[in-house]
Amino acid sequence: MTVPYPSPRTALPHSYPFLLIDRILDLDEGKRIVCLKNVTINEEFFQGHFKDNPVMPGSLIIEAMAQTSGLMIVKEKSSMAYLGKIKDAKFRKMVVPGDQLIITSSLIDKFPPFYTFEVIASVGSEIVSEAEIILSLS
Template sequence: MSKIIDAEEISNILPHRYPFLFVDKVEIVEEGKKGIGFKNVTINEYYFQGHFPEKPVMPGVIIIETIAQVGAVILLSKDEYKGLIPYFAGINKFRFKRVVKPGDMLRMEVEITKLRGSIGIGEGKAYVGEEVAAEGEFMFAIEG
Protein backbone atom coordinates (compact mmCIF):
# COMPACT_ATOMS: atom_id res chain seq x y z
CA MET A 1 0.00 0.00 0.00
CA SER A 2 1.48 3.34 -1.03
CA LYS A 3 1.63 6.55 1.00
CA ILE A 4 1.60 10.09 -0.43
CA ILE A 5 3.89 12.65 1.17
CA ASP A 6 2.98 16.24 0.25
CA ALA A 7 5.18 19.36 0.14
CA GLU A 8 4.44 20.34 3.74
CA GLU A 9 5.40 16.91 5.06
CA ILE A 10 8.50 16.84 2.84
CA SER A 11 9.63 20.04 4.62
CA ASN A 12 9.27 18.16 7.91
CA ILE A 13 11.39 15.25 6.63
CA LEU A 14 14.19 16.96 4.67
CA PRO A 15 16.53 19.63 6.02
CA HIS A 16 16.50 21.43 2.62
CA ARG A 17 14.73 24.78 2.20
CA TYR A 18 14.06 27.23 -0.61
CA PRO A 19 15.78 27.68 -2.99
CA PHE A 20 17.24 24.19 -2.65
CA LEU A 21 14.18 22.05 -1.96
CA PHE A 22 13.17 20.61 -5.33
CA VAL A 23 10.61 17.89 -4.59
CA ASP A 24 6.87 18.69 -4.65
CA LYS A 25 5.41 15.29 -3.78
CA VAL A 26 6.57 11.71 -3.09
CA GLU A 27 4.62 8.49 -3.26
CA ILE A 28 6.21 5.83 -1.05
CA VAL A 29 5.75 2.54 -2.89
CA GLU A 30 7.75 0.37 -0.49
CA GLU A 31 8.62 1.83 2.91
CA GLY A 32 12.26 2.82 3.18
CA LYS A 33 13.05 1.29 -0.21
CA LYS A 34 11.07 2.56 -3.25
CA GLY A 35 9.17 5.65 -4.24
CA ILE A 36 8.10 8.02 -6.97
CA GLY A 37 8.72 11.75 -6.67
CA PHE A 38 7.34 14.67 -8.62
CA LYS A 39 8.71 18.11 -9.50
CA ASN A 40 6.74 20.66 -11.48
CA VAL A 41 9.34 22.60 -13.45
CA THR A 42 8.29 26.24 -13.84
CA ILE A 43 9.84 29.23 -15.60
CA ASN A 44 10.08 30.87 -12.14
CA GLU A 45 12.93 28.55 -11.04
CA TYR A 46 15.90 30.73 -10.04
CA TYR A 47 18.40 28.77 -12.15
CA PHE A 48 16.64 29.63 -15.42
CA GLN A 49 17.88 33.23 -15.04
CA GLY A 50 21.31 32.03 -16.08
CA HIS A 51 20.79 28.52 -17.52
CA PHE A 52 20.02 29.66 -20.22
CA PRO A 53 18.02 32.91 -20.50
CA GLU A 54 17.34 32.47 -24.23
CA LYS A 55 16.66 28.72 -24.02
CA PRO A 56 15.92 27.64 -20.41
CA VAL A 57 17.14 24.13 -19.52
CA MET A 58 17.10 22.53 -16.05
CA PRO A 59 20.74 21.88 -15.04
CA GLY A 60 21.72 18.21 -14.88
CA VAL A 61 23.15 18.60 -11.38
CA ILE A 62 19.75 19.87 -10.18
CA ILE A 63 18.07 16.82 -11.74
CA ILE A 64 20.53 14.58 -9.85
CA GLU A 65 19.87 16.52 -6.63
CA THR A 66 16.12 16.16 -7.14
CA ILE A 67 16.45 12.39 -7.60
CA ALA A 68 18.59 12.22 -4.43
CA GLN A 69 16.03 14.27 -2.48
CA VAL A 70 13.34 11.75 -3.45
CA GLY A 71 15.64 8.98 -2.17
CA ALA A 72 16.15 10.91 1.06
CA VAL A 73 12.38 11.27 1.57
CA ILE A 74 11.93 7.53 0.97
CA LEU A 75 14.55 6.66 3.59
CA LEU A 76 13.99 9.44 6.15
CA SER A 77 10.24 8.85 6.25
CA LYS A 78 10.98 5.60 8.15
CA ASP A 79 10.80 6.11 11.91
CA GLU A 80 14.34 4.85 12.54
CA TYR A 81 15.82 7.54 10.24
CA LYS A 82 13.66 10.54 11.20
CA GLY A 83 15.67 13.68 11.92
CA LEU A 84 18.89 12.42 10.36
CA ILE A 85 20.73 14.28 7.58
CA PRO A 86 21.69 12.64 4.28
CA TYR A 87 24.86 13.69 2.44
CA PHE A 88 26.06 12.82 -1.06
CA ALA A 89 28.93 10.34 -0.97
CA GLY A 90 29.12 9.77 -4.72
CA ILE A 91 27.40 10.09 -8.07
CA ASN A 92 27.89 7.18 -10.45
CA LYS A 93 26.92 6.28 -14.00
CA PHE A 94 24.55 9.21 -14.56
CA ARG A 95 23.39 9.77 -18.11
CA PHE A 96 21.21 12.54 -19.50
CA LYS A 97 18.90 11.54 -22.33
CA ARG A 98 16.65 14.57 -22.82
CA VAL A 99 16.52 18.20 -21.75
CA VAL A 100 14.07 19.28 -19.06
CA LYS A 101 12.36 22.62 -19.72
CA PRO A 102 9.86 24.90 -18.01
CA GLY A 103 6.40 23.35 -18.15
CA ASP A 104 7.71 19.79 -17.80
CA MET A 105 6.59 17.52 -14.97
CA LEU A 106 9.59 15.56 -13.74
CA ARG A 107 8.76 12.11 -12.34
CA MET A 108 11.56 10.37 -10.45
CA GLU A 109 11.47 6.65 -9.74
CA VAL A 110 13.99 5.89 -7.00
CA GLU A 111 15.04 2.74 -5.19
CA ILE A 112 17.41 2.41 -2.26
CA THR A 113 19.38 -0.65 -3.40
CA LYS A 114 21.90 -1.01 -0.59
CA LEU A 115 22.15 0.22 2.98
CA ARG A 116 24.87 -0.87 5.35
CA GLY A 117 25.16 1.12 8.55
CA SER A 118 25.08 4.78 7.63
CA ILE A 119 26.20 4.34 3.98
CA GLY A 120 23.84 3.51 1.13
CA ILE A 121 23.29 3.41 -2.60
CA GLY A 122 20.25 4.50 -4.55
CA GLU A 123 19.27 4.21 -8.19
CA GLY A 124 17.03 6.71 -9.90
CA LYS A 125 15.42 7.56 -13.19
CA ALA A 126 13.87 10.90 -14.03
CA TYR A 127 11.12 10.93 -16.64
CA VAL A 128 9.23 13.57 -18.58
CA GLY A 129 6.11 11.76 -19.70
CA GLU A 130 7.36 8.33 -20.75
CA GLU A 131 10.80 9.58 -21.86
CA VAL A 132 13.82 9.03 -19.62
CA ALA A 133 15.47 12.40 -18.99
CA ALA A 134 18.26 11.12 -16.72
CA GLU A 135 19.27 7.97 -14.90
CA GLY A 136 22.05 6.81 -12.64
CA GLU A 137 23.22 5.80 -9.21
CA PHE A 138 24.06 7.87 -6.14
CA MET A 139 25.80 7.05 -2.87
CA PHE A 140 24.89 8.69 0.42
CA ALA A 141 25.91 8.87 4.03
CA ILE A 142 23.43 9.48 6.84
CA GLU A 143 24.48 11.49 9.87
CA GLY A 144 22.57 12.03 13.09
Protein backbone atom coordinates in the same frame (compact mmCIF):
# COMPACT_ATOMS: atom_id res chain seq x y z
CA MET B 1 -7.65 4.29 5.95
CA THR B 2 -4.70 5.42 3.86
CA VAL B 3 -1.95 7.26 5.69
CA PRO B 4 -0.86 10.37 3.76
CA TYR B 5 2.72 10.59 2.61
CA PRO B 6 4.95 13.03 4.49
CA SER B 7 5.44 16.45 2.97
CA PRO B 8 8.89 16.95 1.44
CA ARG B 9 8.80 20.40 3.06
CA THR B 10 8.73 18.94 6.55
CA ALA B 11 10.61 15.68 5.90
CA LEU B 12 13.70 17.19 4.26
CA PRO B 13 16.09 19.73 5.80
CA HIS B 14 16.07 21.79 2.58
CA SER B 15 14.09 24.97 2.08
CA TYR B 16 13.32 27.34 -0.78
CA PRO B 17 14.98 27.75 -3.23
CA PHE B 18 16.82 24.46 -2.77
CA LEU B 19 13.91 22.15 -1.98
CA LEU B 20 13.46 20.46 -5.35
CA ILE B 21 10.67 17.98 -4.60
CA ASP B 22 7.04 19.07 -4.66
CA ARG B 23 5.23 15.88 -3.72
CA ILE B 24 5.56 12.20 -2.96
CA LEU B 25 3.41 10.24 -5.40
CA ASP B 26 4.10 6.72 -4.17
CA LEU B 27 6.11 5.15 -1.36
CA ASP B 28 6.89 1.52 -0.63
CA GLU B 29 8.90 2.06 2.55
CA GLY B 30 12.46 0.84 2.37
CA LYS B 31 12.10 -0.24 -1.27
CA ARG B 32 10.90 2.43 -3.70
CA ILE B 33 9.67 6.01 -3.85
CA VAL B 34 8.22 8.13 -6.65
CA CYS B 35 8.26 11.92 -6.40
CA LEU B 36 7.16 14.88 -8.51
CA LYS B 37 8.99 18.10 -9.36
CA ASN B 38 6.99 20.68 -11.31
CA VAL B 39 9.48 22.59 -13.43
CA THR B 40 8.33 26.20 -13.82
CA ILE B 41 9.81 29.22 -15.57
CA ASN B 42 9.79 31.00 -12.18
CA GLU B 43 12.71 28.86 -10.94
CA GLU B 44 15.62 31.16 -10.12
CA PHE B 45 18.15 29.09 -12.06
CA PHE B 46 16.30 29.72 -15.34
CA GLN B 47 17.33 33.39 -15.19
CA GLY B 48 20.83 32.42 -16.24
CA HIS B 49 20.63 28.85 -17.56
CA PHE B 50 20.17 29.76 -20.38
CA LYS B 51 18.64 33.17 -20.94
CA ASP B 52 17.03 32.46 -24.33
CA ASN B 53 16.85 28.67 -23.98
CA PRO B 54 15.91 27.73 -20.39
CA VAL B 55 17.18 24.27 -19.40
CA MET B 56 17.19 22.73 -15.92
CA PRO B 57 20.84 22.18 -14.93
CA GLY B 58 21.91 18.55 -14.73
CA SER B 59 23.37 19.14 -11.29
CA LEU B 60 19.92 20.15 -10.01
CA ILE B 61 18.33 17.10 -11.60
CA ILE B 62 20.86 14.99 -9.68
CA GLU B 63 20.08 16.95 -6.50
CA ALA B 64 16.34 16.29 -6.99
CA MET B 65 17.18 12.61 -7.43
CA ALA B 66 19.22 12.67 -4.18
CA GLN B 67 16.41 14.45 -2.30
CA THR B 68 13.93 11.84 -3.54
CA SER B 69 16.21 9.06 -2.31
CA GLY B 70 16.67 10.82 1.04
CA LEU B 71 12.91 10.90 1.52
CA MET B 72 12.85 7.11 1.44
CA ILE B 73 15.17 6.80 4.45
CA VAL B 74 13.92 9.82 6.38
CA LYS B 75 12.56 7.62 9.19
CA GLU B 76 15.87 5.81 9.57
CA LYS B 77 18.14 8.82 9.68
CA SER B 78 19.66 9.80 12.98
CA SER B 79 20.73 13.23 11.80
CA MET B 80 21.42 14.13 8.16
CA ALA B 81 21.80 12.33 4.84
CA TYR B 82 24.57 13.60 2.59
CA LEU B 83 25.32 12.88 -1.04
CA GLY B 84 28.26 10.48 -0.96
CA LYS B 85 28.67 9.38 -4.56
CA ILE B 86 27.11 9.60 -8.00
CA LYS B 87 27.78 6.69 -10.36
CA ASP B 88 27.02 6.31 -14.05
CA ALA B 89 24.94 9.49 -14.36
CA LYS B 90 23.39 9.90 -17.78
CA PHE B 91 21.41 12.80 -19.19
CA ARG B 92 19.29 11.79 -22.16
CA LYS B 93 16.97 14.75 -22.74
CA MET B 94 16.72 18.37 -21.61
CA VAL B 95 14.25 19.32 -18.88
CA VAL B 96 12.51 22.63 -19.62
CA PRO B 97 9.85 24.85 -18.03
CA GLY B 98 6.45 23.19 -18.10
CA ASP B 99 7.83 19.69 -17.64
CA GLN B 100 6.76 17.47 -14.76
CA LEU B 101 9.82 15.59 -13.58
CA ILE B 102 8.87 12.20 -12.13
CA ILE B 103 11.69 10.71 -10.07
CA THR B 104 11.71 7.05 -9.13
CA SER B 105 14.28 5.84 -6.62
CA SER B 106 14.79 2.20 -5.65
CA LEU B 107 16.97 1.09 -2.75
CA ILE B 108 19.46 -1.47 -4.07
CA ASP B 109 21.91 -1.79 -1.18
CA LYS B 110 21.98 -0.89 2.49
CA PHE B 111 25.19 -0.95 4.49
CA PRO B 112 24.66 1.69 7.19
CA PRO B 113 25.61 4.45 7.13
CA PHE B 114 25.61 4.04 3.31
CA TYR B 115 22.50 3.57 1.20
CA THR B 116 22.67 2.93 -2.55
CA PHE B 117 19.82 3.85 -4.88
CA GLU B 118 19.02 3.32 -8.54
CA VAL B 119 17.28 6.51 -9.64
CA ILE B 120 15.46 7.36 -12.85
CA ALA B 121 14.03 10.77 -13.76
CA SER B 122 11.36 10.90 -16.46
CA VAL B 123 9.19 13.41 -18.25
CA GLY B 124 6.09 11.65 -19.46
CA SER B 125 7.20 8.22 -20.65
CA GLU B 126 10.72 9.37 -21.60
CA ILE B 127 13.72 8.87 -19.33
CA VAL B 128 15.62 12.15 -19.08
CA SER B 129 18.26 11.11 -16.56
CA GLU B 130 19.44 8.12 -14.55
CA ALA B 131 22.14 7.45 -11.99
CA GLU B 132 23.21 5.35 -9.06
CA ILE B 133 23.27 7.54 -5.98
CA ILE B 134 24.88 6.76 -2.65
CA LEU B 135 23.75 8.66 0.44
CA SER B 136 25.63 8.65 3.70
CA LEU B 137 23.93 9.19 7.05
CA SER B 138 25.81 11.08 9.73
